[in-house]
Amino acid sequence: MEDLPVGLSDDELAAGLARFGVTGTPVYAPLGFGDYHWSAGDHFTSVADLTAKPLDGLRQAMETTASLSALPFVVAPLRADDGETVVLLNGRYALSVFPFVAGEAGTFGNPPPAGVNELLAELHACSPPPHTPAAALDLPGRATLAALLDDPGEWFSTSAREIFVAHAEVVRARLTELDRLAAALPPERVVTHGEPHAGNVIRTADGLKLVDWDTVGLAPPERDLWLTGGQSPFYALRWSLDDIAQFIEKLRAPHERSRDAELSMHYFRTTLEAL
Template identity: 40%
Template sequence: MKDRPAGLDERALRDILGAWGIGAVSLDYAPVGFGDYHWVAADADGPRWFVTVADLTQKGPVEEGSAESGLRQAMDTAVALREQGLDFVVAPLATGRGESLRLLGERHAVSVFPLVHGRTGDFGESLAAGERAAVVEMLAELHRTGAPASTPVRPLRIPARDRLEDAIQASGGGWQGGPYAEPARALVAGCAGRLRERLDEFDRRADEVRGEQLVVTHGEPHPGNLVLADGGPLLVDWDTVGLALPERDLWLVADGPDDLARYADITGRRPDPEIMDLYRLRWAIEDVALYVDDFRRPHESGADSRQAWEALTDTVRGLVEQVAEARKGG
């Protein structure tokens, strides 16, 4: 995130790093990524770490339990996958008590990672053919790995869809969350019918998916969560890890039949392009639901809000245009 988290005491953050045996002499904010907050910590002896602070109020819906328990499950799963020999998993380091994260107050959760080096990308960036092949092979290895006991299930249905349905229902009135509340309301109201069509389409197509074997998936293996290092690609940000269909990962990476054939050669399972497209639709609907929900809550007009607004408008435009194209084609 570009904006620092409001209400977080960085002195308390520095103190909590002692749970990992880190006596930080420097703690520098790193305005990277979108969703969590990051710092680079260093101690007097020279080692450096990548510190992540998650705002639990901003985490998406979980199947059961709290946002904290859901995040802890995910971090524990990443640790277990690393211990099972998946060297591309950038997993959190354990505290002296063996914890993968520690709470900082009631709202934030802290995890500490090794600081890895390599080239990082951005969401939507195209990978070179060789890089893409390496990521497909990495995902095939992940999907063939036995699931740790802590692995959460990530159902095909959209946990946040009720937030979008509620926003559509409420789009006839005024929204007061902040500077983007009324523009978000107008955006939803202006295309409410087409958004409902996409929700209905998702439900119809999801009902047709039957009896597929679930595998361990990362959930968001796009270039923004990759570190392209000399020894091969590394995967970061494991908070979305979970048991799901392999297409949950593959739609973000595979680009054509050669990638799918490579995956099939390794795993013995040929991905279904229709299910990949269904996950693409799922991603867009969930993004709209979460962004709109954020704009109905108290928010400011900082860089992160502007980025979220641009992402929301682009995603809604894409969903609406696909409905228009389908009608034209029909």
């Protein structure tokens, strides 16, 4: 995120970092479009907004990632003073801390570097840790989309409402198509990363590293492979519909004009147009 999180103080962040033994002044890193990140010496932090990412699911994902740390390409979370991989900063935000990885990061939208599929093959072949979550097939934001299809209501952003209404029938048709494609998925379930796109791959002196494991879960291999050159109409469509639902939540919430709000509107429009 490019904007700083609303409702999180510097003191709350510092107190959370201290529980991981991290001191000094963290430097904000405007990366990605979901969590908030700071670099702090030899550490890299990820702060999740619990209104969008439930705490129990985040903890389960981080514990799974910690259990996968024997795989050389897994950048796993560190543990706090009480052994937890996720620490509450306040009622809305939670912190995870990782070792800082020196290297060249990719960019979302670009092809992943050569060798990523070999890492994924190793991941898919590993024995799942006992607490590995199942990656849900259903669309997390389906209820939001369904409610707005029935009644767009009054949004905070009138222009966002108008864009959605103009594409409502396409969204409705794609939801039906998603259900049809889900029924045809193979039964195989393996440990998947969930988002192994170029932006989550770092090229280092020790080889490729995969970061951002909060989407780890048991699923068909196609959940990963469609992002690295494979084919999966289900997961490609699910990604687009999930993006639309997430942008809806950002655009419905009251906010001041900001770079993140502008990006949300841009990607909301372009994703709908591409359905």
